Amino acid sequence: MKKFEYLKPHTLDEALILLDQYGGRARLIAGGTDVIVMIKQKEISPDVLISLQEIPDLDRINYNGSLSMGPMVTHRAIEKSEIIRKNFSALTDAVDVLGSVQIRNVATIGGNISTAAPSADTAAPLLALGARVKLKSMKTERTIPIEQFFTGPGETVLQKDDILTEIIIPKPLPNTGSAYWKHQRRGALDLPILGVAVLLSLDKATVTCSDLLCTASPISTVLHSLEGDEVFCKEVRIALGVAAPTPMRAIDAEKLLRSKKISDELLEEVAETAAKEAQPRDSIRGEAWYRRDMIKVLVKRMAMKSIERVLKPEETVFPVRLW
Amino acid sequence: MQDFINIGKRIPKMDAEEKVTGKAVYIPDLKVPGMLYGKILYSPHAHARILRIDTSEAERLPGVRAVLTGYNTPPIKFGFYKDNPPLKANKVRSFRDEVAALAAIDPDIAEEAINLIRVEYEILPAIFDPEEAMKEGAPLIHEEHLGGKEKKPTNVLNLPWRLIAGDVDEARKNSAYVAEDRFKVTWVAHCCLGTSGCVAQFDMKSNLTMYSNTQIPSLAQKDYLDALSAMGLQGKKVRVIKAMIGGGFGSKLDTYAYEYIAILLAHKTRKPVKIIFTREEEFFATSPRQPAIIDIAQGCTKDGKMTFRDIRMTLDNGAYTSWGATTPSVMMMPISSLYKVPNVRYVAKCVYTNNTYSQAMRGYGNPQATFAIDSQIDILAEMAGIDPLDFRLRNANTPGEVTPQNFKINTCGLRECIDVVAQRLDWRQNRGRRDGRGFGMASMIHVGGGARVYKSDGCGTIIKIDDFGTVNVITGATDMGQGAETVIAQIVAEEMGVRVEDVVVTHTDTDICPWDVGAHASRTTFVAGNSARGAAKKVKEQLLEVAAKSLGESPENLDIRDRIVFSKNDPEKKSPLGKILRATHYAAGGKMVMAEYFYDPPNENLDKEFKGNLSVTYAYGTHGVEVEVDKETGQVKILKYIAAHDVGRAINPMLLEGQVYGGATMGIGYALTERLILQNGKVMNPNFLDYKMLTAKDVPNIETIEIETDDPSGPFGAKGIGEPGLVPTAPAIANAIYDAVGVRIKELPITPEKVLAALKEKTNLK
Numbered sequence A: 001m002k003k004f005e006y007l008k009p010h011t012l013d014e015a016l017i018l019l020d021q022y023g024g025r026a027r028l029i030a031g032g033t034d035v036i037v038m039i040k041q042k043e044i045s046p047d048v049l050i051s052l053q054e055i056p057d058l059d060r061i062n063y064n065g066s067l068s069m070g071p072m073v074t075h076r077a078i079e080k081s082e083i084i085r086k087n088f089s090a091l092t093d094a095v096d097v098l099g100s101v102q103i104r105n106v107a108t109i110g111g112n113i114s115t116a117a118p119s120a121d122t123a124a125p126l127l128a129l130g131a132r133v134k135l136k137s138m139k140t141e142r143t144i145p146i147e148q149f150f151t152g153p154g155e156t157v158l159q160k161d162d163i164l165t166e167i168i169i170p171k172p173l174p175n176t177g178s179a180y181w182k183h184q185r186r187g188a189l190d191l192p193i194l195g196v197a198v199l200l201s202l203d204k205a206t207v208t209c210s211d212l213l214c215t216a217s218p219i220s221t222v223l224h225s226l227e228g229d230e231v232f233c234k235e236v237r238i239a240l241g242v243a244a245p246t247p248m249r250a251i252d253a254e255k256l257l258r259s260k261k262i263s264d265e266l267l268e269e270v271a272e273t274a275a276k277e278a279q280p281r282d283s284i285r286g287e288a289w290y291r292r293d294m295i296k297v298l299v300k301r302m303a304m305k306s307i308e309r310v311l312k313p314e315e316t317v318f319p320v321r322l323w
Numbered sequence B: 001m002q003d004f005i006n007i008g009k010r011i012p013k014m015d016a017e018e019k020v021t022g023k024a025v026y027i028p029d030l031k032v033p034g035m036l037y038g039k040i041l042y043s044p045h046a047h048a049r050i051l052r053i054d055t056s057e058a059e060r061l062p063g064v065r066a067v068l069t070g071y072n073t074p075p076i077k078f079g080f081y082k083d084n085p086p087l088k089a090n091k092v093r094s095f096r097d098e099v100a101a102l103a104a105i106d107p108d109i110a111e112e113a114i115n116l117i118r119v120e121y122e123i124l125p126a127i128f129d130p131e132e133a134m135k136e137g138a139p140l141i142h143e144e145h146l147g148g149k150e151k152k153p154t155n156v157l158n159l160p161w162r163l164i165a166g167d168v169d170e171a172r173k174n175s176a177y178v179a180e181d182r183f184k185v186t187w188v189a190h191c192c193l194g195t196s197g198c199v200a201q202f203d204m205k206s207n208l209t210m211y212s213n214t215q216i217p218s219l220a221q222k223d224y225l226d227a228l229s230a231m232g233l234q235g236k237k238v239r240v241i242k243a244m245i246g247g248g249f250g251s252k253l254d255t256y257a258y259e260y261i262a263i264l265l266a267h268k269t270r271k272p273v274k275i276i277f278t279r280e281e282e283f284f285a286t287s288p289r290q291p292a293i294i295d296i297a298q299g300c301t302k303d304g305k306m307t308f309r310d311i312r313m314t315l316d317n318g319a320y321t322s323w324g325a326t327t328p329s330v331m332m333m334p335i336s337s338l339y340k341v342p343n344v345r346y347v348a349k350c351v352y353t354n355n356t357y358s359q360a361m362r363g364y365g366n367p368q369a370t371f372a373i374d375s376q377i378d379i380l381a382e383m384a385g386i387d388p389l390d391f392r393l394r395n396a397n398t399p400g401e402v403t404p405q406n407f408k409i410n411t412c413g414l415r416e417c418i419d420v421v422a423q424r425l426d427w428r429q430n431r432g433r434r435d436g437r438g439f440g441m442a443s444m445i446h447v448g449g450g451a452r453v454y455k456s457d458g459c460g461t462i463i464k465i466d467d468f469g470t471v472n473v474i475t476g477a478t479d480m481g482q483g484a485e486t487v488i489a490q491i492v493a494e495e496m497g498v499r500v501e502d503v504v505v506t507h508t509d510t511d512i513c514p515w516d517v518g519a520h521a522s523r524t525t526f527v528a529g530n531s532a533r534g535a536a537k538k539v540k541e542q543l544l545e546v547a548a549k550s551l552g553e554s555p556e557n558l559d560i561r562d563r564i565v566f567s568k569n570d571p572e573k574k575s576p577l578g579k580i581l582r583a584t585h586y587a588a589g590g591k592m593v594m595a596e597y598f599y600d601p602p603n604e605n606l607d608k609e610f611k612g613n614l615s616v617t618y619a620y621g622t623h624g625v626e627v628e629v630d631k632e633t634g635q636v637k638i639l640k641y642i643a644a645h646d647v648g649r650a651i652n653p654m655l656l657e658g659q660v661y662g663g664a665t666m667g668i669g670y671a672l673t674e675r676l677i678l679q680n681g682k683v684m685n686p687n688f689l690d691y692k693m694l695t696a697k698d699v700p701n702i703e704t705i706e707i708e709t710d711d712p713s714g715p716f717g718a719k720g721i722g723e724p725g726l727v728p729t730a731p732a733i734a735n736a737i738y739d740a741v742g743v744r745i746k747e748l749p750i751t752p753e754k755v756l757a758a759l760k761e762k763t764n765l766k
């Protein structure tokens, strides 16, 4: 492996100065689970690694209705956060199945989205949760919606001298549920064939027949029985991973559902539309036709799961199997 | 059951502590003073002529000690067909072809230097499909290779695998039902966690020491000696020292180019040279399981008695030939002898292509053949309208049977295995609902009492006892993680009346250890175990003789229990082993207590028709599985997994279960997730991210059942169990999927894509 210098700034300002000084010769390192692999595979060969490890507070999680995370928050910390599990479930779903416990102990959310792999597991949930990211350099500071962050496979708006300093998830509307499904071939240490995240905010005021929701019947049956109760979708975001060169929102599909009465048939149509919007490709990890088919299946399942999480908030635990 | 002290006990592996604490020394840990690091340059093309190699820049890099190519090395040829030189000259025939190699003072310099070698190629048309490669006018992989009656250039190897018994055509005419299908199996990798590697070292007299992780020390020694001869070093000695082996599974049954390259570099530099594969090399430059296209037909009578089995196979040999090309000889075993089939025909062709070449892998062809056979048994049973459980019971092998290949079936617990699996799955209640949940089973036969593949199937053992009663067992066996060391210690301890912890087993050095043909064919417990037991008996006799003198008792009246020699008549007459030994060592005219024993089982080589009693006894088993299939995604989940095996006797149930767990886990990977993806000859997934070996989260709870048939020829009744665990896994799972959703997948691995595509096709047909 190529030799490099390893710098450990103690403040964010120090890190920004170093980054400015070394320019393209330097790389930031967080948990190192992507960056070291890239160096070993000779995809990059930085002379200097600037570690964010010693900078205090970058691993903080703050919650006051909205959520703020430093880039150095590890996947394991997210996994263990009850607040996130309860209010931003899709993100928990993602880190629950990211790599392995050993990887999650060191790998960070900042690193995950900065690498910008089309398969990055936290990307689709962050899109669905409507996250914004704060980017900082010596000269500038800006906060942008995460949709604008990804520009291509492995590419982001981050400039050479930028540090991603914060990820902010806005306070969800009342009666919101979210879910992410990583469609993978193994139970661990795998990248998704497809990732699907859905967030749904319901107009639940009119839902009366709540005893029905305590039954074990599938949510489609539940919805069917609730038809008279008119469950409306107030807000929806559908995000897909590995379905296009960057993690994407299925905007047309969302439009179809927003402010509509939710029904089995409508969800079916929404999922079909999402599949049409996506541009999955063939690779050794999966074939395009299959990915497209799975969008149809999984968007619907994630929508159901989100509804279930609104209606049964105490049951946020994600099942190993969905069917 | 007999009252054993050491046999049948759950004793952890003797090297377990070393391994789990990271203290065990594997090849990557090994350092020899003055050692250089070797590195290999591979071909960037599947098929190309080498026009020019320029190594001058690499040679000039400080720290580089030698650079070799096929143009400046002696003409060594290795492999089963002797068609493979360690470094290729003139032509490359696959992406794994070694074009140049070098040795440097550290691995980084070696890596840097390898990138400085310039090679010019002229790309040749390549061929990747064995059926295409057989056609007239196909590009020739080895132009000089002649075959067929006319001795014409061809890609088809001169290996006429052909087994005929009875009259298949006649039997087919008389069959009430005939099933005919094509199955396909692909490359899978051994996935040894320890990557391949060796250290080659010459002494001042040009004798070679190889630090290796081979499964076949004695045969590897021969290969290396042949190489030394080709290098002009006739009459030199070779010593093979085994480090801890980080996984074998058949991958180390042959010698590879990298070993010869290390030898050539060590000879050239007069320094020890180490070569260790990266994980990527381990995936693309070692030899996977043999892929095959299997055309199979089987028939039965109206009431489900099997009438014939007719199989034609095409095997993708790859560009060179290793043991993969001989897997048809083992496939003949299930083809002729799994269930009772009176008429059998099997023809197989091995065809050169520009793909990677294959090797032995756990089961040695048996899992491939059994996938086709026992998947089709379910198809045939359905045609005949018979429950596949009854179909199997009706045709199950029985003790005393002589199969069409002339196997003499000795003990046979197949019926019991089938019964217990059916019972555990509650088969009659559960099967046949087609509701997304399904049940399936499949069975297997494998050699369980050695296999006479070579002229000898023998193994030697030497036992000596030191002054303090420690029993040194020096065996030809190879422990590659399966626990041979522990099992041999148990057998010797039982025979001699000592404890397992009194026994030290040495198995790592050809200068010390007796001869053995190697750790293959699930033979070690059986053959090395019988050998160790024979030596232990002899040593015990000697011990009792010397003890008789000091105890004033005749030897027949003496026995040993728990390290004490005692008189069976007079319990007062007794003495600890150590004391007796010291007495014999220190006495005037003293003697060593020591014995050797060579056990070569009374089995037969296959004759010209590929018939003969290959093994002294055969291992049978049945796996049963319950799956759930997601009809919308095609994903298969295993809910229950039962593995029943006729093991003869479980010498160490803990290690035995370990073999079955490991085998079934590999088998589930083979069935559902694992494959080397080759695109135009190039391995596209040479890493564990994209090669889907199962993780701890994926392996279901595997319930093992040991059926003990106490085989009269086995050591304390034991049969081999190393390979059987993965043989029936894939067909059992495929059968369960069919039961769950009514689609039959005939190509491994059974990915969600294949299941979903088949489900769609089925609904479209409706």
Ligand SMILES: Cc1cc2nc3c(=O)[nH]c(=O)nc-3n(C[C@H](O)[C@H](O)[C@H](O)COP(=O)(O)OP(=O)(O)OC[C@H]3O[C@@H](n4cnc5c(N)ncnc54)[C@H](O)[C@@H]3O)c2cc1C
Pocket (backbone or CB within 6 Å): A027, A028, A029, A030, A031, A032, A033, A034, A035, A036, A037, A052, A071, A097, A098, A099, A100, A103, A106, A107, A108, A109, A110, A111, A112, A113, A114, A115, A119, A120, A121, A122, A158, A162, A163, A164, A165, A189, A190, A191
């Ligand atoms: C065995 C294994 C399994 C894996 N499994 C998964 C998986 O299942 N799903 C998945 O999505 N990923 C997986 N990964 C990839 C990886 O672990 C994740 O992407 C991880 O989140 C990266 O975080 P890190 O802290 O290790 O980043 P690093 O490797 O330290 O950094 C990654 C990149 O981000 C940049 N960077 C880091 N922090 C910042 C910052 N604050 N501002 C600007 N740039 C920054 C670095 O310069 C670098 O380019 C796996 C990796 C391995 C090795």
